[in-house]
Amino acid sequence: MDSAGVIARDPILDALADAVILVDPLGRIVQANRAAQELAGRPEGPLSGLDLSELLSEVERTEVDADPMWSHRARVVRPDGTSVRVEYASNPAQVESGEELSVLTVRPRKGGLGAGGRDALLEYLRMTAKVTNRLGSRPSLELVLSTAVETLIEGFDAALARVWIVDRGTGRYRLAASGAPGRSIRIGSSLKDESADPPVEVVEVARSGMHFLVEGLRDDDRFDPAWIERHGLGSLIALPLAVAGERHGILVAGMRTEPTEECLDALLGFSTIISASFNDVQLLLGELAARVDAEAEHRRFQTIVDLIPIGVVLATGPGPEVALINPSGRELLGTDGSISLDDFAHRLPVRAVDGGPILDADRPLWRAFNRGEQVRETLRLERPDGQERILEVIAGPFPGPDGGAIATFMDITERSELQSDLAMRAAQLKALLDHLPVGVAYFDPDCRCRACNGPAWRILGRSRSKIIGASAEELFVESPGLLAAVRRCVSEHEPHAQINAPWSEEPGADSPRYLEWRFEPLMTSTREPIGALALIVDVTARKRTADAMQKARDDAERSARNKARFLSAISHDLRTPVNALNLLAEALDRRLRGLPEDAELARLSSYLRRASGNLAELVSDLLDLTCFDSGEVTQHLIDFPLAEWLDSTLGPMAMAAQQKGLEFTWSIEAGVTWIRADRVKLGRVLTNLVGNAIKFTDSGSVRVSAGLPPDGRLVLSVEDTGPGIPDAQLGRIFDEFAQLRNPERDRNKGTGLGLAICRRLVEAVGGRLEVTSLADNGSRFSALFPVVPLPGPTTGSTGRFPDGPCTSDRPQVLLVEDDETTRLPMSQLLELSGFDVSTASDGAGALELLSTGRPALVLLDLMMPRMDGIEVLRRIRSDPVLWDLPVLILSGDVLDERARQLDALGVSGTLAKPIDFDRLLQVLDQVAPRTP
Template identity: 25%
Template structure:
């Protein structure tokens, strides 16, 4: 035996197809005797009967013994009918024949038989072995065929899966996905219809895209209850509905069968799709004829149903994302603020609006580039890390006024801008972060404005805190809303103490509070400025005087919003105004004194002239002329003092410095002042250093200083007083003091005694004249010499002391010998002289004086007249006034020098203008000399001798 195991020894059913009853019985007998198995037999006498019985048997017989020749067909035809879909007979077949030809055996084996045996040599054992060999061969072939079929099914399934995946991949429309899946599955299963049904609500299903072949397409909405409660429960439980033949299935009513027949459904697969335990869709596979559904077909249908629904859900989610992206892009495009969408962990620009392009100064070329590819300057800034963090954590990031540096402009200059922005994570259909939405506002202008405003505020605060004025701002409740730091110096209170409080809340006394409230309310009510002057006791500077100006500050509606008060410390101004008032008063006193001082010498001069008229004899003339000359000299000195003051005030005084000894200066001053001292009966004491003290000084001006001091002492000391001049050498300075025991100086006058026009009221029995210019000249001249002067006095009637301090000079190496000047000759040789002056009296008296001196003199009173007289008179010298009515003296001089007839005439300016500038102008205009009125006769004669030494022929 080939096998002795349980599988071989199981009972067999043997089907004998033979037209001979005897042969059937013989085969029956031989098998029973030759086999150890328990056998059962089924018989048929024709091929058709055998075919029907074998194909209808469930299960089929274990083996068929087939006669080669049958009355209705041969073995080849029977074998062809028994071949199944897999290419093999439904059971093993052994062909027996009365004529065992080899060729016939090969033919039946090729036709599908497993063995072949002749009746003439078939014994019990041979037939049994042939039967068992056939069964074993068929089983092995069937197993091999099933293995090949399984491999083919796997290959087909994988191929189908790949085709399905390739076809569905990339599809974004749910209807296209469903149609594609239905078409592919329908073709693969060779079904009549494949369709997707989606559950809508609790009661209906909606037929989606479907595949049909030789049947009608179904569409529309169907009720769930049409499935029947049993079928619906099966689907909702997640079990597949598998029906091979609806017409033969007792589970369907006749009405159901009729309905299915109308829909051309004979066999049906219902594949449920559940999500979270709920039925959401059904994949229906229909066949218009009964069909045995294999497990492979059911499995592939189940897989396709699940994959299709997953793809549909994904497409719907993607569609939502796309719709949201489209909506987002539309929103981004119209948003006034800058916006951009970056996708993926690489942060690739997907969308951006014009505002974003304007911000980064790039166009749409940045789309498709990563953030750092588009904007490489961000690599060293925090933004890439912030994007990574938002993408990884899914948490938004927002910032206000954040600084960012971008390359902008044609030169790509790195520019700082300021932005408010937010990074929002964007999520895909799977809920995972897929991108980032960047949205923000460019705040650069506002930040710059705020920075500028802050700078201006700091500058204004600095200006306000560094201005000497007190600045305050009041609201309508009279409260301080702004105060600068000057308030601390004035009130001793901190700025913070005043803010938000009114003056009354700061415990200001009632009276000034009333003043302030009235002034502030006036501005609020009338919208015009107001002013307020007040005094205040400061913590450290005593009582100070202030002047306030209050002005309205208007709002956009034109109403007064606040009142600004600027308070200025006018203490110094008040003092200066008082000084100006004092100076004006002193000037008035000076003018009165000047009139008095001028009248004093004029009175004896005028009286002298009257005396000369009444008694013109020589004795009277001899007596009265010295008086008139002395009084005239007094007037000249007054005028000289005034001229000196004018020169000093205009800065035109020039020192003629030279090396000289103090002793020389003192001697000159004593010579000038001694007559006044002796006339008053004063005693004079002079103490000078034994050695010469050398100075770098103007001898005339320094002598004038000491002369003024000595003359003051002589004038303001009672008759018989004492005057002391002493010089002391201290280091590189010499101190020259002039002291007296005279009227003294009040203490309150010591600080102003050197001011111009200052006069000290005297209580002496005799009044001494004076314009109050002397000490002012002293101070200025001493300062011009690099020295100082100080006044000291114990008080009224206790004398005074003036001390002049001057720098000393080094001793000169040698003193040049001073040649004695020969006296000026007054002998006249009689010159022709023309006097030109619009003051007729001055011109005529000068002519008379010149004629008395032996000269031939003429006069003219205007410029043109002077030119005419000069042409006919041909003078040797012309005394020419500068201020003439028709043309000035400079023009007359120019014409005289330009005319050959008068080109050699000497020209002397005789004018009341005697400043250094006046002398320079006359020299430039061609004048040979310059004399200032009034002029001494001796000076005139000396000038004539120097300019006209010889008589003209």
């Protein structure tokens, strides 16, 4: 007889919102309330008699951190093919007759099936369904034995499984079934009697009637070590097979490891199922069900309600009164039953979730009682102990004779706090992302955009709907580089970047905007790739600024090249006539010395020389300053004796000092001999400083000293007895054109560029220029140059410019100059100075003269028609006869770029136009000296 037929339906269970299911030890459903029927998709058909496995599938035993009572996860399979994910609590219940049933409280769940939990209990449910399906209503003994052994091996991972049964004739136990992994199950006559007497485990269980567990089997001397080693056993479990005090046999499982408590529980349940199969299971259950009376049934359902892990409150009667509060409800709500519904309301101070008050008539239980509504709400409860809890309340009408309402109360405080915390964190994260200065977008493993922050869609100039959900191909239809970058980032899990990528807000539209994209791979905590993160920055302004700066640099470089070409041209074109004027004035002056004295001609000649000198100085200063501004400053280091250099540099200046009646001396500190430095730049600085001292000193003296302190810097000091420099102007004397801005300046005394050029020259080679002065007490200028001291004889030296001309043999000099106004006076001056001069007006003529003989020196102009000086010099150096011929360059092109070319061709020296003839004679004496 079906046990479900004698169990009356209980209105309390039917009124509960959660599904409640009663299951017998064999896994058959004995009773279920209406909520369970609706959950199972069978609102009209009863669930009684079904196997639990037909209703619940894919059971996982996973502990729920937030609420451990709901420890099971399952899926309810409905007749229409759909399924519902649920979680349930299972509790045992025993009625007066001794029958043990399981009470399952089931509720739908929002999350997916969890992993983990009580695996052994899940195995118990699986094996229950397996045994029930295989045994049928009247199983054979062989089927029971093979199922038991197979289940122990496959379901519980036993290394050895055996079943002993009782011989009813002798009362002794005999081996009836045996099996091991990878071996067939042997039953009955196929078994070999392994021992005359039952083993220890059988004896112990037969004697006590209790289950037998041996842990640490390898250390137990009661068992054969070879047998333990052969089967790899770590523990042994023996369980009695008995029903209603009648012994049937013993179930033995040899395990590789020590079993857990959950595994032992599952084995106990499994042994109960096997035991029941030895007595007609269906007949046994039918008889038990037939003896259940109404009082026992009431107590059974009372037990069920008491075991439900949620609060249950039942209100009935016309009062109405609270007739029932289960233990979970009393613990949760902090109140007892048997009170009026009004008193219950006063003891239950609840508010809305947002903190607002709730009228009594709007409370869920009142609405269910008075209006017959089905209500589901979330409320705040302040318990008597001061704690505030969040409750989920489900209420509905109760179909009793006097009417009523029933409600369940579930504490969801932790879940609500977790949801609130997650919501707050999500809001904070969204606010953070929306306030970032960069756009952020997420691409999934299929390269489809799944999320973006506010700056992203504003930077991209497209709405969120056009970005979120769009594939990379759709977003980057006009940007193949970006498409390739995001694909590589997703597939290769490496960061990629696209700088200054052009971007159009709408495909096909012209856009001047530029974006910077950086794609970073996204990984889980276990290093599983989940897509790519795109960081987007609008760099349009930066790109335009960079383009403008590049254009400005290009323009500046083009201007610098034009300036260099201009300087090269103007240097020659301007210096050549100035040089000619200077040489003509010098030649005229020297010619006048051989004629009868004419005061007027001498005065005009002096004016001409002064004007040409000032013009030459002005041109040289301006062109030198322009070279500094273009950065064309290069040192040409040579080794030379300091005393000789000082004499040759200062000697020509002594005449100017003598003409003004000044005492002019120079000296070198003892110990200073040879140095390595840029001789030309040193001379330029020294002549400027000495020239200024002579120019601005009307009486007294000008003294020059040279020294080499231990720090390795050459110190050139020029001291005069002139008017000095006022303190107010000391800070301005090194500025360009400083003298031009001085209204008290005598315009005949300089351009105002000399000191500026001196400072630039000194600083260009890593030195320093200093000045000390007092008004009306003279000035002292000191130039500090980094030089390389060289060993040599130690001599002190003082000198004066020699008064008379020197006599010498006449070296042959070839002058190559295309400008006749420069060529004629220079050749005359050289002739007067003791040289034999041959002249050529162009490069071809110079090479023709050189083919007829070898001079002592060639004075070569660079800027000439048809064949310039560089080509002439190149041919001289390639000639096997003339390759070492000294060549002195006279040029108006003073740029260092041209100087590097000349150094590569091995020139003997370079003099810039306008030519200082005295300086020219000094160089000639060094390269092609005149013999006394």
